[in-house]
Amino acid sequence: MRKMYLMLALLTLLYSSCAERRNLVYFSNLAKQTGSERLQEQSIKIQQNDLLRINVSSLNQESNILFASNTQSNNSTPSYYLEPSGYRVGYNGEVVFPVIGSVKVGGLTIAEAQDLVVSKLDKYVKQAIVEVQILNFKITVIGEVNKPSSFVVAGDHINLLEALGMAGDMTVYGKRENVLIIREQNGQRIMKRLNLNQQDALTSPFFTLRQNDIIYVEPDKSKAIEYSPNTRLMPIVIASISAVAVLITALLNSK
Structure with missing residues (x-):
């Protein structure tokens, strides 16, 4: 009986440890006493189909x-x-x-x-x-955000945080350390990943968005585990084992 309870405890521990511990704070390495730094001017250039x-x-x-x-x-x-x-x-x-x-x-x-x-x-x-x-300055935000969509921007200036705000911010499953920016420029498709846990992202030339940029927020492993068929069955398996253990204990105590 002790072995059964031990196995049940191990299964519960395994299930709870599947969730990946991650940093959900933007720019967590930013000093508490913040200063100022000169911003580099990044003028938007007119493109085909504008x-x-x-x-x-x-x-x-x-x-x-x-x-x-x-x-x-x-x-x-x-x-x-x-x-x-x-x-x-x-x-x-x-x-x-x-x-x-x-x-x-x-x-x-x-x-x-x-x-x-x-x-x-x-x-x-x-x-x-x-x-x-x-007039058609548009950006698209997809992936692990609360309101994925394409947004038409008034004016010609928007940064990555503003775009994420328009999309309702990332969900808890969004990988803040691996946000992908897809940009078409001079007939080429350029892809850049930014770590929004780090202050350096603020000075990246991709932090300021351009027309038709696509922002993709990748889900972390915990969501894949949570939505996998095996993980969905895990609570049922644990509950079944618990029920069997309780039933066996009751039968043994009744003798």
């Missing part, structure tokens, strides 16, 4: 009407220039803009694209003010 809003304003009202943003109703702008909500960057990195025609903005930062459009407009509109914005 949808741009291009606003032009000047002192000339007629010019303002001609170059009115295509996010608004504008009968003076030919329809073949426009998409329902913006100017699409083609595979060659160009957009087609009223009057000035094709403008190559692919690979430029927002500021560089604005300066380029201003220079192209100079012979038509003096002292024009140009605003360029990416």
